[in-house]
Every structure is written in C-alpha cells, then in structure tokens.
Amino acid sequence: MSDQSEWVQRPASALKGTNCTAEQYEKMYASSLQDSDAFWAKQAERIDWFQKPSKIANWSFDPVDIKWFEDGTLNICHNAVDRHVEAGNGDRTAIIFEPDSPDGEVRTFSYADVQREVIRMANTLKKLGVAKGDRVTIYMPMVPEGAFAMLACARIGAIHSVIFGGFSPDAIAGRVDDCESDWIVTADEGLRGSKTIPLKANVDSALEKVSAKGVLVLRHTGGDVSMTDGRDHWYHELSAEVSDECLCEPMNAEDPLFILYTSGSTGKPKGVLHTTGGYAVWTETTFRYIFDYRDGEVFWCTADIGWVTGHSYIVYGPLQNGATALMFEGVPNYPDHDRFWQVCAKHKVNIFYTAPTAIRALMREGDHHVEKHDLSSLRLLGSVGEPINPEAWRWYHETVGKERIPIIDTWWQTETGGCMITTLPAAHDMKPGSAGKPFFGVQPQLVDNEGAELEGAASGNLCITHSWPGQARTVYGDHERFIQTYFSTYPGKYFTGDGCRRDEDGYYWITGRVDDVINVSGHRMGTAEVESALVLHPKVSEAAVVGFPHDIKGQGIYCYVTLMDGVEESDELSAELRQWVRKEIGPIATPDHLHFTPALPKTRSGKIMRRILRKIGENEFGSLGDTSTLADPGVVDALIEGRKNR
Numbered sequence: 001m002s003d004q005s006e007w008v009q010r011p012a013s014a015l016k017g018t019n020c021t022a023e024q025y026e027k028m029y030a031s032s033l034q035d036s037d038a039f040w041a042k043q044a045e046r047i048d049w050f051q052k053p054s055k056i057a058n059w060s061f062d063p064v065d066i067k068w069f070e071d072g073t074l075n076i077c078h079n080a081v082d083r084h085v086e087a088g089n090g091d092r093t094a095i096i097f098e099p100d101s102p103d104g105e106v107r108t109f110s111y112a113d114v115q116r117e118v119i120r121m122a123n124t125l126k127k128l129g130v131a132k133g134d135r136v137t138i139y140m141p142m143v144p145e146g147a148f149a150m151l152a153c154a155r156i157g158a159i160h161s162v163i164f165g166g167f168s169p170d171a172i173a174g175r176v177d178d179c180e181s182d183w184i185v186t187a188d189e190g191l192r193g194s195k196t197i198p199l200k201a202n203v204d205s206a207l208e209k210v211s212a213k214g215v216l217v218l219r220h221t222g223g224d225v226s227m228t229d230g231r232d233h234w235y236h237e238l239s240a241e242v243s244d245e246c247l248c249e250p251m252n253a254e255d256p257l258f259i260l261y262t263s264g265s266t267g268k269p270k271g272v273l274h275t276t277g278g279y280a281v282w283t284e285t286t287f288r289y290i291f292d293y294r295d296g297e298v299f300w301c302t303a304d305i306g307w308v309t310g311h312s313y314i315v316y317g318p319l320q321n322g323a324t325a326l327m328f329e330g331v332p333n334y335p336d337h338d339r340f341w342q343v344c345a346k347h348k349v350n351i352f353y354t355a356p357t358a359i360r361a362l363m364r365e366g367d368h369h370v371e372k373h374d375l376s377s378l379r380l381l382g383s384v385g386e387p388i389n390p391e392a393w394r395w396y397h398e399t400v401g402k403e404r405i406p407i408i409d410t411w412w413q414t415e416t417g418g419c420m421i422t423t424l425p426a427a428h429d430m431k432p433g434s435a436g437k438p439f440f441g442v443q444p445q446l447v448d449n450e451g452a453e454l455e456g457a458a459s460g461n462l463c464i465t466h467s468w469p470g471q472a473r474t475v476y477g478d479h480e481r482f483i484q485t486y487f488s489t490y491p492g493k494y495f496t497g498d499g500c501r502r503d504e505d506g507y508y509w510i511t512g513r514v515d516d517v518i519n520v521s522g523h524r525m526g527t528a529e530v531e532s533a534l535v536l537h538p539k540v541s542e543a544a545v546v547g548f549p550h551d552i553k554g555q556g557i558y559c560y561v562t563l564m565d566g567v568e569e570s571d572e573l574s575a576e577l578r579q580w581v582r583k584e585i586g587p588i589a590t591p592d593h594l595h596f597t598p599a600l601p602k603t604r605s606g607k608i609m610r611r612i613l614r615k616i617g618e619n620e621f622g623s624l625g626d627t628s629t630l631a632d633p634g635v636v637d638a639l640i641e642g643r644k645n646r
C-alpha cells in the first residue's frame with residue numbers, strides 16, 4: 001500500500017482544456033509500447049515534412065545504431081517559424097525578451113518578426129561562408145539573437161554548438177577544436193545581474209589557441225571590443241544588405257541538428273549529437289503534453305540557451321508549438337530577490353519552469369518577495385535539472401502556486417533531448433520529490449550492479465530499454481565513446497548514470513548520479529574535469545574531487561589536493577587554485593572546499609578510494625566501510641581531522 005500522506009492531488013482546474021487526462025495517458029502510454037511505430041508515426045503527423053517518412057524506428061542498442069524517420073526530410077526552422085507564418089499566425093507573439101535590468105527595453109517578436117530575423121541571420125552566416133554541415137559555435141548572451149542564430153543554422157543545415165556564456169576561453173577553445181568549428185557567433189558582452197561578461201574578449205583568448213575563419217559579433221552592450229581584420233565582423237554591418245529571402249534547406253531526418261557538450265565521469269566533455277527529425281518530434285510532443293500548452297499562453301523557461309533545457313524548451317519545443325516563449329537575460333536575485341516573480345506578474349506568465357537550486361535560493365530569502373506580486377496568471381509550475389527536495393517542492397507549491405496549480409518535476413538529460421519522466425499536469429497526482437511516471441514511449445528499467453532487472457518497488461540503476469525519437473545518436477567524432485559511456489555498463493540498455501527508486505505506485509524517484517558526475521546548481525560537472533584543471537597548476541601534485549550536499553546548490557565541489565614537494569599550503573594558494581579552476585573551466589566549476597592533504601587514500605595498487613573521500617566530504621565519518629585494503633590507513637584519520645577543521 002502506498003503512503004497516502006505523500007500524495008498531493010492535482011487540482012480539478014488542471015483538467016480544463018487539457019491535452020491529456022489520466023485515461024488518455026494510460027491509453028496513449030500503452031499504445032506507445034504496444035505499437036511504437038504506429039504511435040510515433042501519428043505524433044510525427046504534427047510535423048510539416050517536406051518528404052513524409054515511411055520508416056519510423058530503426059534502432060539497436062547492441063550494436064549501437066539509432067535512426068528514426070530515416071527517409072523523411074524536413075527543416076526544424078520551418079517547423080518552428082515559417083509554417084506558423086504560412087498558416088496565418090505571423091502576428092502571434094513568439095518571443096518576449098525581458099532584459100537584465102527591469103528598466104531595460106522589453107522586446108517582443110511575432111512569428112513573422114522571428115522569420116525575418118532568422119532569415120537575416122541565415123543569410124549573414126552564408127555571406128560569412130557558412131555552408132550546410134559546417135559546425136557553428138554560438139557563444140551568446142541570453143538575447144533573442146542567440147535563438148535566431150540557432151534557428152538560422154538549422155535553416156541552412158549548419159550544425160550549431162552552443163556554449164554557455166559562463167564558460168572560460170579554455171573551455172571554448174576545447175569545444176571549438178573538438179568539433180572543428182570554423183565559425184563563431186558571439187556578442188561584445190553579456191549582462192547578468194549588472195555584471196558584464198566579456199564574451200568577445202573570451203573568444204579572442206580562445207582563438208589564441210585554436211583558429212576560426214570567421215567571428216560574427218552582435219553589438220549588445222556597446223562595450224569596447226577589439227576586432228581582428230578579415231576574421232571578425234559586426235553583425236549589424238555584415239547583415240545590412242543581405243537578401244530577405246532564404247529557403248529552408250531540406251534535411252534528412254538523420255542529418256545532425258546540433259552538438260551540445262556535456263560532462264561525463266571521465267575525460268573532457270563529450271559533444272552529444274542530436275539529429276533533426278527525431279528531435280523535432282520529441283520536443284514538439286513533450287512540450288505539447290507535458291506543459292499541456294494552450295494557445296495564447298506565455299511560457300517561461302528560466303534556463304540558458306547554452307544548456308539542453310534552453311534548446312528544447314526555450315527554442316525548439318515552444319516555437320514548434322506556436323507558443324509564446326519568454327526569454328530572460330538576467331538572474332533571480334537582481335536587482336532583488338523578487339525578480340522572477342516580478343517578471344511573472346509583468347508578462348502574465350502562465351507556465352513557469354525553473355531549477356530546484358533557484359527555488360531553494362529564493363525560498364531562503366522569504367515569502368514576502370513572492371507575495372508582493374500578482375501571480376494569478378500562473379497555471380503550471382515546473383522543475384528540472386536535479387532532484388527537488390520535498391521542502392523546496394512544498395514551498396514552490398504553497399507559496400508560489402498557492403496550492404492551486406500542479407507542479408511537474410521533469411527528469412531528463414542532455415542525451416535524452418527532452419523530458420522522459422514526469423507527471424502530466426491533468427493526468428497524475430503528485431508526490432513531492434518524485435519525478436513521477438514515464439512519458440510516452442519511455443521504458444525505464446531498474447537494474448542492480450550486475451545488470452539484473454529489478455521488478456516492482458525497487459532501487460537501482462536507471463536504464464532505458466527502448467529507443468525514443470529524441471535520443472542522442474552519437475558523440476560527435478567518437479562513436480566508440482558513445483557506446484562505452486552509455487551502452488557498455490549494461491549491454492543492450494541505455495544507462496543514464498542515475499540512481500533511482502520506483503515505488504509501489506510506479507512513481508520514479510531519482511536519487512542522483514551513481515557515477516563520478518556531480519550536479520552543482522543543476523549544472524552537470526565531471527569530477528575528472530575539475531581534477532584535470534587542478535593538476536595543471538604547477539604547485540599541485542594530485543587532486544581528487546567529489547560532491548558534497550549543499551543547501552542551495554544541491555551539491556558543492558569538494559577538492560582534495562596534494563601539493564608538490566616543498567610547496568607550503570596557505571590561504572593564498574587556496575584562493576589561487578580556486579581562481580585557477582575558474583579560469584580553466586568557468587565560474588560554475590569554482591571549488592567550494594579545498595582540502596590540502598599530504599596524501600590521498602589509495603589501495604595498494606594505487607587506486608584512489610573515492611568512496612572514502614565522498615563520505616568524508618559528506619561529514620559521514622562513521623560509515624567509511626572497509627579501509628583495510630588501503631596502502632596507508634593512517635591517511636584516513638588525517639583527512640577526517642582536516643575535514644572537522646573546516
């Protein structure tokens with residue numbers, strides 16, 4: 001029997017105008033499993049294909065080869081933009097831009113405006129020399145032109161690789177190099193909470209290490225930047241005389257749409273590759289059913305377009321549905337902690353989608369920030385990026401939602417292209433802290449460490465056993481790594497890297513990563529990346545990085561560092577190393593704790609025992625497990641002592 005106290009009922013009002021009731025969910029979910037091809041062929045009918053696909057799914061997880069709609073042709077930009085204009089909806093608002101400062105200028109773009117802007121960008125990219133199949137790096141602030149650049153690439157068949165504006169020059173260089181991108185779209189500077197981010201200067205530094213044929217620069221803040229002759233071009237200048245026509249390139253469904261770099265347990269970030277047709281169907285369908293979108297509503301996803309959430313639920317999902325998407329340049333606490341709620345009230349936002357880390361940070365600042373604003377337009381609240389603790393869930397539900405609207409907690413990943421596990425607003429009651437039920441076509445399976453399936457209520461490693469249209473197809477330029485990372489741990493299954501519990505009601509509770517990936521403020525980070533950055537410093541001999549529970553960020557970054565012989569530890573060195581990691585990766589990777597230690601706990605064969613380091617980082621000294629295999633068990637006592645002192 002399930003524990004009744006954990007249920008929160010969906011409000012009756014969620015049913016009005018819904019796309020999916022409980023009965024419809026059951027029926028559609030069952031048919032998505034029973035006849036997957038027929039189900040997805042039907043969903044794909046909402047896409048405007050140039051050539052309708054006759055083949056639906058063609059996939060195998062062993063060997064790994066994934067194709068959907070493989071003989072169809074389409075253009076996702078046509079689906080996101082042009083077809084709405086052609087259908088007579090050109091006047092409908094596509095994007096509302098709310099700038100960093102509340103006093104800044106709100107810009108609103110109808111679908112016809114977006115079409116015009118995207119064509120301008122597309123023709124400018126062509127003028128620069130960009131051709132179908134080229135990789136274009138987009139390193140932009142959260143401004144509509146960032147979305148236009150993505151859509152322009154899609155329109156001409158170029159593959160975009162968006163890099164979050166918080167990444168460092170070294171991180172840009174690594175990504176540009178990995179996908180051999182000759183073209184970069186950027187801006188003079190970005191703005192975030194009154195701070196300026198030197199985007200163009202960062203690109204310049206990156207281009208000291210790697211080369212590019214052309215850099216297109218948007219004038220945004222008007223800040224001073226240096227321009228390299230022959231390589232750098234102002235967007236407003238180069239775009240001044242381009243044609244106002246640009247056809248959408250017919251793309252095969254399996255032609256690449258974008259690369260997005262994400263962290264894993266080992267090595268440098270991987271360029272996860274998504275293709276066109278499956279991703280189009282997946283983002284269109286998930287947006288439609290999960291956010292239960294109704295015509296005319298204002299949808300606000302607070303993510304940055306540099307992350308997959310921004311790709312799928314600021315750009316492709318909402319626009320393919322003809323929705324109105326709000327794009328926000330700023331941060332939740334500038335100029336004050338009520339900024340999110342002020343924006344919701346100002347633009348009468350109906351659907352609000354954010355991350356638990358923001359919810360926890362705002363919760364701490366007090367209810368008065370929320371109560372100051374009229375949030376009666378809200379109809380649905382969403383959460384994404386990390387597990388949401390029940391306390392934050394309840395605050396979101398009670399203080400923001402006034403207990404009158406549903407919350408969806410959507411579990412998914414860069415690799416899944418769109419939401420995978422979530423309740424649907426009108427179909428399911430909720431349980432705070434649980435993502436809920438699988439979306440159509442998603443077949444989750446829990447397995448033990450040996451790969452044996454666990455049935456019924458159980459806890460284990462979360463795998464997906466059947467492909468879905470939005471699934472990533474490969475790691476750019478390294479299919480072997482794709483296979484190794486996702487399909488080798490449990491052959492024949494896609495392994496998510498997450499731990500999960502399924503309860504007696506079939507609800508899924510994500511418990512967090514079971515690999516060496518940590519989730520810091522909803523940003524995914526490989527501990528190996530931070531370690532590599534630290535050991536690049538001349539004074540560092542070895543480093544081991546683990547996550548630890550953090551009230552606001554979910555997880556914080558805990559670094560154990562051993563120094564080179566003769567180097568003394570000091571607060572200055574600690575600050576220097578922090579700064580060093582920021583420079584190597586970016587501010588999101590700033591270590592929370594640096595713990596100098598003369599040695600790391602290693603087995604006799606030299607393997608670092610991370611399990612022990614994790615426990616010590618979590619302040620759990622009583623459950624360190626067996627330490628007898630350590631080469632020097634005394635190291636552990638010294639580490640515990642060091643932990644207690646911070």
Ligand code: PRX
Pocket residue numbers: 262308309383384385386387388409410411412413414415435496497498510512513519522523524
């Ligand atoms: O650990 C899971 C966590 O975020 C990881 C995916 O990170 P990323 O690829 O950056 O995509 C984030 C946005 C989709 C997952 O492996 N995660 C994401 N959403 C949730 C979550 N954990 C718990 N609950 C969620 N709703």
